[in-house]
Amino acid sequence: MRQLIRGIFLVWALSQLAAPCHSFTHQRPGSLMGFANPVHPDVGAKRKRTCHGLSPIDCSFIVDTTSTTIALLPPILDHHPIDLLTNSINMQQTLDSSNLWTATASSNIPSWLNIDSDTAEAWAGPFFGGSLLPYLAFLYFLSVPENETPKGVTVGFTALLLFVFLTIPAAIAAKLLYGVSLADSDWLHGSAESLLTMTNLVTVVAFRQALQAKEQSTAPPQSAISYAPMTWLVVGLTTLVAATALVPALSDPQVHTLYLGGFLDLPLSSGSGSGTLLEAWGAHPEPANALSVPTWIIHVSSLVEFLVAMGFCWRWGDIVGNPKWKGLTWGLLPLHSSGITACTYHLFYNHIPILVPLQALLT
Structure with missing residues (x-):
C-alpha cells in the first residue's frame, strides 16, 4: 500500500513540474512548516541532494513551501527571497555548514494566476x-x-x-x-x-x-x-x-x-x-x-x-x-x-x- 501511495504521488508530482523554475532560501535551519527537518548539517561539511523528477517523494516538501509564484502557497517567513533561476525541470536542496538551506523547484502554474x-x-x-x-x-x-x-x-x-x-x-x-x-x-x-x-x-x-x-x-x-x-x-x-x-x-x-x-x-x-x-x-x-x-x-x-x-x-x-x-x-x-x-x-x-x-x- 505504501508503494502504491508513493507511486500515485510520484505521478502527481511529475505532472506538476514544468518551467519556469524558482528558488527560495530558508534562514532557519532544522525546521520546516513548524516541524523538525530530518536533514541536519555536518560540521564543516556540505550535503546536497538533487532531484531531476526521479524521486519527488524525497523532496516533495520543496513544492509545499514555495512562494505564491510557484504553487500558490506563501513563504512561511517574509525573508524567503524568490528568484528566477532556469527553465529546466530541476529540484534540489543544499544544506551547508553555515546552516543555509536552499531549495529550488519548478511549476506549471498559469501566468494569469501569478x-x-x-x-x-x-x-x-x-x-x-x-x-x-x-x-x-x-x-x-x-x-x-x-x-x-x-x-x-x-x-x-x-x-x-x-x-x-x-x-x-x-x-x-x-x-x-x-x-x-x-x-x-x-x-x-x-x-x-x-x-x-x-x-x-x-x-x-x-x-x-x-x-x-x-x-x-x-x-x-x-x-x-x-x-x-x-x-x-x-x-x-x-x-x-x-x-x-x-x-x-x-x-x-x-x-x-x-x-x-x-x-x-x-x-x-x-x-x-x-x-x-x-x-x-x-x-x-x-x-x-x-x-x-x-x-x-x-x-x-x-x-x-x-x-x-x-x-x-x-x-x-x-x-x-x-x-x-x-x-x-x-x-x-x-x-x-x-x-x-x-x-x-x-x-x-x-x-x-x-x-x-x-x-x-x-x-
Missing part, C-alpha cells in the same frame, strides 16, 4: 463596485409587502451597507498611513470586519424572533412589525465598533497593532526572551501581518452567523408559504463562498492575490 497585489485590487474594484446596484435591488424586493419580510431582517441586510461604506475609509487609512492593504493592518481590519458580524447578528436575531412567534402562533415581536428596535441595535453596535477603531487611533498605532489590543490572543511566550513557546519547540513564527485571534473570531463568527441566517430564510419560506425565500437561500451561497475565500486568503497570510478578485466576483 498577479501581484496591485493588479488583484485593480481587478477586484469593478466587481465590488458592480455589486452595489444589485444589492440595492435586493433590498427593495425585501421591502415589498407581499414577501412578508420581518422589518428587523430588512434592517439587518441594510446594515451591510455600513460595512461597505465604512470599510472604504479604513482601506484608505491603511494605504496612506502604512502603505499596505486593509487586510495587512490588524487593528483596522478587525474593526472593519466587525461591522459585517454586526450585520449578521442583527439579521439572525430579527429572524429568530419572527420565526419563534410564527411557530408558536403568538403576537409578532416589535422587531417584525417595526424598523425601530433593530435600527437602535445597529446604532449601538456601530458605536461600539467605532470605539474599537478610534481608541487605538488615538494612541499612535503601528501597522501591525493588534485588534482589541490582542485580547484573547494566544499567550505563547516562552518566558526566556527567546521568542514564543512554539518557537522554542522549533516552529516558525507567523509573519507580522498574520491575523490575531480576535480578528479570526470575527471572521469565523461571520461565516457561522451567515449560515444560520440562510437556514432561517429556508424555514421562513416554509412558514409563510413563499418558495421564493428558499430561492433566496440558494442565492446567498455565493456571498457565503465569498467569505470563505476571504478567510482562505488570510489563512495564507494574504500572499495569494488572485483570491481578492475571486472574492469580489462572488460578492
Whole structure:
C-alpha cells in the first residue's frame, strides 16, 4: 500500500513540474512548516541532494513551501527571497555548514494566476463596485409587502451597507498611513470586519424572533412589525465598533497593532526572551501581518452567523408559504463562498492575490 501511495504521488508530482523554475532560501535551519527537518548539517561539511523528477517523494516538501509564484502557497517567513533561476525541470536542496538551506523547484502554474497585489485590487474594484446596484435591488424586493419580510431582517441586510461604506475609509487609512492593504493592518481590519458580524447578528436575531412567534402562533415581536428596535441595535453596535477603531487611533498605532489590543490572543511566550513557546519547540513564527485571534473570531463568527441566517430564510419560506425565500437561500451561497475565500486568503497570510478578485466576483 505504501508503494502504491508513493507511486500515485510520484505521478502527481511529475505532472506538476514544468518551467519556469524558482528558488527560495530558508534562514532557519532544522525546521520546516513548524516541524523538525530530518536533514541536519555536518560540521564543516556540505550535503546536497538533487532531484531531476526521479524521486519527488524525497523532496516533495520543496513544492509545499514555495512562494505564491510557484504553487500558490506563501513563504512561511517574509525573508524567503524568490528568484528566477532556469527553465529546466530541476529540484534540489543544499544544506551547508553555515546552516543555509536552499531549495529550488519548478511549476506549471498559469501566468494569469501569478498577479501581484496591485493588479488583484485593480481587478477586484469593478466587481465590488458592480455589486452595489444589485444589492440595492435586493433590498427593495425585501421591502415589498407581499414577501412578508420581518422589518428587523430588512434592517439587518441594510446594515451591510455600513460595512461597505465604512470599510472604504479604513482601506484608505491603511494605504496612506502604512502603505499596505486593509487586510495587512490588524487593528483596522478587525474593526472593519466587525461591522459585517454586526450585520449578521442583527439579521439572525430579527429572524429568530419572527420565526419563534410564527411557530408558536403568538403576537409578532416589535422587531417584525417595526424598523425601530433593530435600527437602535445597529446604532449601538456601530458605536461600539467605532470605539474599537478610534481608541487605538488615538494612541499612535503601528501597522501591525493588534485588534482589541490582542485580547484573547494566544499567550505563547516562552518566558526566556527567546521568542514564543512554539518557537522554542522549533516552529516558525507567523509573519507580522498574520491575523490575531480576535480578528479570526470575527471572521469565523461571520461565516457561522451567515449560515444560520440562510437556514432561517429556508424555514421562513416554509412558514409563510413563499418558495421564493428558499430561492433566496440558494442565492446567498455565493456571498457565503465569498467569505470563505476571504478567510482562505488570510489563512495564507494574504500572499495569494488572485483570491481578492475571486472574492469580489462572488460578492
